[in-house]
Structures are given as C-alpha cells and as structure tokens.
C-alpha cells in the first residue's frame with residue numbers, strides 16, 4: 001500500500017503539491033465510495049423530497065421542482081477523501097448553503113450544528129459555521145451535468161473544507177441541532193472535525 005501511495009505522491013507535479021494536504025495523492029479519476037447501495041429514482045418528483053427540521057422556526061419540505069427553482073452558483077474546488085485521494089479543480093453547481101438559508105424559515109439562535117440525513121440512513125455532521133462559507137453547497141451538477149447516481153443524484157452536500165465523507169450523497173434531510181451529534185463515520189471512529197490540512201482522520205489522532 002505504502003509503495004502505491006509513494007508512487008502517486010511522486011507523480012504530483014510540484015506546482016500542485018501545495019494544494020495537496022499531507023498524506024494525500026492526486027487522482028484524475030473520480031472514485032466512488034459509500035456504504036450500502038446506490039438509490040435509483042424512477043421519478044424524482046414523487047420519490048424524492050428534501051426535509052428541513054430541528055432548530056428552525058417551522059419545519060419545511062422541498063419537492064424536487066421547488067428545490068431546483070432556487071438560485072444556483074458554480075464553484076471550482078479541490079476535494080479530499082480520507083482514503084487519501086484528492087481531486088483538484090472539480091466544478092460543482094448547486095445552491096450555496098448561505099443562500100439556501102434565505103429560502104427557509106429563520107433558524108433559531110440555538111442552531112449551531114447540522115446533521116445530514118441521507119437515503120438508507122447514512123448521516124454526517126458539520127458545524128453550521130462551516131456551511132456558511134462560500135464553497136459550501138447543496139450540489140446537483142458536477143462538471144455541468146447531473147450527478148451520476150453513484151455520486152449522489154439528485155442532491156448531495158458539498159463541504160470541500162472537510163474530508164469528503166462529510167459531503168453526504170443522496171441527501172433527503174437537513175436537521176439543525178443545538179448540540180453536535182455524530183454521524184455515521186464519526187461514530188465509527190473517524191475524526192469529528194475532519195480537517196484534511198490538519199490530517200484529522202481518526203478520532204484518536
């Protein structure tokens with residue numbers, strides 16, 4: 001394993017090396033990683049919605065059509081998976097989370113954390129603060145095209161500042177919390193803060 005990583009490190013051009021966090025190698029591929037099976041929707045209008053609840057004045061629900069009518073942005077950013085691959089200059093289109101907040105009822109002042117709820121029960125947690133940054137999106141186009149089913153169609157979180165497991169695929173629910181709650185991989189022993197630049201891979205690091 002180490003030899004393979006080492007080889008990959010060596011291949012990273014020096015001008016890009018500064019953009020690659022410690023212990024990561026650059027890949028041109030787009031690896032697919034998840035727990036469980038890929039949900040397939042025959043009709044997103046009837047089989048998919050997005051629910052928002054928790055520390056918010058009023059819970060709210062978006063149909064596919066309603067969600068797709070929200071204003072979008074397109075950003076180019078680097079992503080870093082805890083399994084050590086990084087992918088540079090990936091382009092995503094979706095609703096900036098900060099913008100999304102303007103289209104839902106006001107959050108209660110107690111809202112400090114987010115728990116993503118995904119198809120098949122996958123969860124991931126992030127501080128609300130991280131989602132207020134420019135690069136934090138609810139994303140549905142990758143390189144200008146609909147997300148492939150295995151990459152999260154019809155909606156995923158995009159949290160480039162954290163290891164990629166926090167970028168939850170097949171998003172169905174957004175829960176605002178006053179107290180942090182660990183998600184699927186976080187409970188499994190991964191580092192809650194998950195900052196790739198600090199190599200926060202495992203909880204006991």
Ligand SMILES: Nc1nc2c(c(=O)[nH]1)N[C@H]1C(S)=C(S)[C@@H](COP(=O)(O)O)O[C@H]1N2
Pocket residue numbers: 030031032033034035036081082118119122150151152164165166167168169170
């Ligand atoms: N719903 C869901 N989202 C998920 C996961 C998962 O198991 N289920 N895995 C995470 C992990 S560990 C990674 S690295 C990325 C991988 O995204 P990709 O398959 O688009 O590369 O998705 C994240 N989002």
Ligand SMILES: [Mo]
Pocket residue numbers: 033081082083164165
């Ligand atoms: Mo991952």
